[in-house]
Amino acid sequence: MQEKRSWAINVAVGIIKPTLLVSTKREWIDGDKNFPSEGGFVIALNHLSHVDPLTSALFVYDHGRIPRFLAKAGLFKNKLLGGYLRSAGQIPVERETSGAVGAYAAAVAAVRRGECVIIYPEATITRDPDLWPMRGKSGAARIALEVGCPVVPVGQWGAQEILPPYTKKPYLFPRKKIVARVGPPVDVTDLAAKQPRTAEVVNEATDRIMAAITHQLELIRGADAPDERYDMRVHGDRFRNRKEAS
Numbered sequence: 001m002q003e004k005r006s007w008a009i010n011v012a013v014g015i016i017k018p019t020l021l022v023s024t025k026r027e028w029i030d031g032d033k034n035f036p037s038e039g040g041f042v043i044a045l046n047h048l049s050h051v052d053p054l055t056s057a058l059f060v061y062d063h064g065r066i067p068r069f070l071a072k073a074g075l076f077k078n079k080l081l082g083g084y085l086r087s088a089g090q091i092p093v094e095r096e097t098s099g100a101v102g103a104y105a106a107a108v109a110a111v112r113r114g115e116c117v118i119i120y121p122e123a124t125i126t127r128d129p130d131l132w133p134m135r136g137k138s139g140a141a142r143i144a145l146e147v148g149c150p151v152v153p154v155g156q157w158g159a160q161e162i163l164p165p166y167t168k169k170p171y172l173f174p175r176k177k178i179v180a181r182v183g184p185p186v187d188v189t190d191l192a193a194k195q196p197r198t199a200e201v202v203n204e205a206t207d208r209i210m211a212a213i214t215h216q217l218e219l220i221r222g223a224d225a226p227d228e229r230y231d232m233r234v235h236g237d238r239f240r241n242r243k244e245a246s
Contacts, residue, residue, distance in 0.1 A: 005066060006088060006089065007087065008084050008085075008087035008088035008089075009066055009088055009089070011084075012057070012088060013061065016054055016057065016058065017058060017061070020054065020055065020058050020178075022175075023162070023172040023173065023175055023176070024055070024158075024162070024175055024176050024177070024178050025175050025176070025177040025178070026058070026059075026062075026177070026178050026179075026180075027177065027178070027179045027180075028059060028062060028063070028180050028182070029179065029181040029182065029220075030181060030182045030183070031059075031062075031063050031180075031182045033182075034152060034182040034183060034184050034185070035063045035152065035182050036065075036116075036150060036152065036185075037063075037064060037065075039114055039150075040110070040111035040112055040113060040114045040115055040116070040117075040147065040149050041111065041116060041117075041149045041150040041151070041152055041185070042107075042111065042116075042117050042140050042143050042144055042149060042150070042151045042152070043056075043060065043116060043117070043118050043119070043151075043152045043154060044119050044120075044140045044151055044152070044153055044154065044186075044209050044212075044213055045118070045119075045120055045154045045155075045180075045213065046120070046122065046126065046132075046133040046154075046155060046156060046213050046214075047120040047122045047123075047124065047125050047126055047133075048125060048126065048131055048156065048157070048159045048165065049125065049159040049162065049163045049164065049165060050125070051159050051162050051163040051170070052120070052125075052159050053069060053118075055156070055158075055159050055162075055178050055180075056118060056154075056156065056180070057118075059154075059156070059178075059180045060116060060118065065116040066115065066116065067116060067118050068089050068090060068091060068110050068115050068116060068117045068118065069090050069091065069117075069118050070090075070093045070103060070107060070117070070118075070119055070139070071085060071091065071092060071093065072092075072093060073093055073103075075092070076092045089110070089115070091103055091106045091107055091110065091117070104139065104142065104143070107119075107139070107143050108143055108146055108147055111143060111147050112147060117143070119139055119143075121133075121137055121139065121140050121141075121206065121209060121210060122134045122135075122136055122137070123137045123139075125165045125166065126165070126230065127230055127232055127235070127237055128226075128229075128230040130226075131160060132214065132217070132225045132226060132229075132230065133210055133213055133214050133217065133225070133229065134229060134230040134231065134232065135210070135229045135230065135232075135233075136206045136207075136209060136210040137206070138202045138203070138205075138206050140206070140209055141188065141202050141205035141206040141208075141209055142202055142205075144186075144188050144192070144205065145188060145192045145197060145201070145202065145205055148189070148192055150185035150186075151185060151188065151209055151212075152182060152183070152185050152186075153182075153183040153185075153186055153209060153213040153215075153216055154180050154181065154182050154183070154213065154216060155180070155181045155183070155213055155214070155215070155216030155217030155218070155219065155220050156178070156179065156180040156181075156217075156220075157178075157179045157180075157217060157220045157221060158176055158177050158179055159178060161176040161177075162176050179220050181216040181217075181220050183212050183213075183215065183216045186208050186209050186212045187208075188205045188208060191204055191205050210229065214229075
């Protein structure tokens with residue numbers, strides 16, 4: 001490992017890795033040529049399940065890097081858990097509040113220190129009926145535009161078989177196959193040069209990132225994603241609607 005591992009990372013590796021090695025089969029595609037071995041960057045993935053952070057952490061760790069997540073701020077409110085997450089280098093995010101600015105600054109600082117920051121641009125598990133990526137939020141794009149770092153798109157598939165979206169019962173056996181395919185870094189250098197950095201510029205960068213993630217997932221699934229990306233502001237939240245109806 002090139003990066004120094006904290007005690008918290010060592011504990012996580014000792015627990016999570018053996019569990020996933022026993023309960024999953026893994027296929028990492030094109031990481032040898034597209035996954036940066038050094039330097040700071042953002043890795044952007046589609047979001048399928050609450051178990052995604054575990055499988056993607058193993059994926060990043062297997063490629064020789066320490067994963068840094070943008071995690072919900074509520075997880076840090078517990079003194080023990082919060083202390084552990086901070087020791088592991090994770091970054092609290094207070095969504096839709098002024099605190100989100102601090103998370104953005106912390107993520108930028110982490111990338112500038114040469115770290116790997118993991119972001120799910122959808123910001124939540126996909127609501128698309130066929131589990132295709134939804135419309136993305138701008139966090140990954142804004143970090144890349146600010147720092148000028150690579151954004152590595154990853155399509156991942158299989159975590160939803162372990163823990164289906166918004167369910168609580170995991171299905172560990174028989175072993176599920178987790179596939180992650182790494183695409184070439186998304187080029188936003190032309191957009192980074194544009195000033196002022198308007199909403200149109202940020203949206204274009206975000207669209208490029210989501211298109212790259214979706215393409216990798218299409219290659220995994222051997223199918224084409226819908227022409228129109230699912231957008232909860234337009235199509236609603238089908239999980240919430242289903243829960244309210246029940």
